[in-house]
Amino acid sequence: MDQVIALERGLSKFQPLKKIICYDDFDRGLNGWLDLHPNYVGKDFNLLRHSQVEKTQWGPIMLSSASYRFAGTHGSMEGTYSLKLATRPVSSSYDQPPAPGSMSHAIKRMTNHLPGGLRQIECWYSYTPEQDRLGIGEKSIRAFGVFFDNQDEENRFFAGARYVNCVNGEMIRKWQVFQTADHVTDLDWAYGVENDWCKRGIDNQWYGRRNSDGSGDGFVWVPDGHQDLCYNESDDKINWLYLRFLYDSEKKEYVELQSGNRIFDLRGIKITTAESYARINGLLNPCFWIENDTNRRVFFYVDSVVVSAE
Template sequence: MDRILLSRFQPLNRVLVHDVFNTGQNGWMEIMPNFCEAPDFEESPSIMVKHQWPPVMLSTATFRYPGSHGSLSGQYSLKVSTRPVANPYDQPPAPGSLGHAIKRLSFHHLKRKYLQFEMWFAFTAEQDKVDGTGELPGLHEASIRGFGAGWDLQERGNRYFAGVRYLNAVDGTLQKKWQFIYPSSKDDKDWAYGTDGDWCIKGVDPFWFGRRYADGRHDGYKDVVNGYQPLCYNETDCKINWQYLRLLIDTEKREYVEMQCQDKIFDLQRHPIYCVSPYDRIDGLMNPLVWVETDTQRRVFLFVDSVVISQE
């Protein structure tokens, strides 16, 4: 294992993924609908319209004023973006208001206990216009609703999602706090915004499903205790700063263990991970994913320089 990897990351004993996006896309792609319905490969019926999610791409992080920003590890990073469209926070996400990247993996050491996700990331709104009044009218930090990282997993008879989200803003009001995935809806119908017969069940795809409330609560997430953390957001939207994130879970107990962002470590021990019955044909699923969501009619971006996934 090279010295740069050891100095930038804190991997467990067995490194499964070390993706530096300056060398290519490394199999990360956008989440797309299940085009499986007759007669013309239509989407599975759902309240959520997912065919408007933007594509994932390699980017030099180009902006209007400075040109190419580059990445932490070279010229290219993985860029996850949204479209310039958003619903109020207490409504279901507007088509295109979320962007996702996923790497489709499977376990090859199924019974190891710990699984860890690490990444270096940056986030910003589009540098598209100067508006508003007062100090820094062109700073659109509050346009970013949130971003996160985690997994879609199925192993040893359970399907589950585990991850953390940074809730940055709710309808223009900054929140700056961490949350972890855990559903609190009462049933599948409630999970799908009161819709009968949606294909999704409680606990699956918490980014899109789970009721949202005007005060920032979300039935797909719980607040991390003492999870308030202002992250570096520079003086204009064209300045990005690379930051570190780490999430550790216990796949044996199906519990969260801890997360770290920059030098701050959050204890998540004894928080269970919600599990559902396994799906057909996907035993051993271990799909890491990242996502970003806009809070307003402006595109926002999550840039990922590099990712390490490890097991122990």
């Protein structure tokens, strides 16, 4: 007998793999996405160990209708609400550890139920600084991106892509992927902190030494990765952009990055692995984040997101 499979119309703007793990339309709520916070497991709910990166002040996430002083309410690309990441109005020089509150993270905590293989995340997103001053604020946005925090029976590994927009006031506009050089040690990774809980190759978004050109211990440039993204004439005009990131969790290798109508071939670029951590086998956590380059709040909006597997 012939079968007809009917999919929700909203999926027509995506290119999911065979198995859809989740489809999150933020008109239906947060769908399990939440702020990324450290582990409050010490006495009186304090942190257990010192880290050079202060993780208690990252900016909040929320559902937003994207209202601005002049534009009024944008709504989302389809509907009213999007997932909004908002930093605090603080920053530090790029070659320093990120200032407390200079980033905002959104994470969905899941576990894997499928054999290793292709994993993909897609979204429609937008980004802008707070509309709090004259001029075009594009230079206030340092970087944003998407990544997965994975753990299988042997390794924990981070697979991610980052758009470096501006570094210390200089526009860069290039894509990177997470990868850690062989010569980098755990001590290098943790900015010189002895016995830091985070090991080399974990949490690339804030660990690893950084260089003034936008490079760093935790990233490699995507070949031919320069791209001018659509950014309108003022900070209250947001444009929705398409992003698709694909990697192979079994081969520990990148496959493809699509930004708008450009497709970057990432095959041959390996994903850095670390020894597995205790109690988190099967981890499959998708994350978004944004970082500011000036003492000004910046925002990242996600209209909807699809995570899928082959």
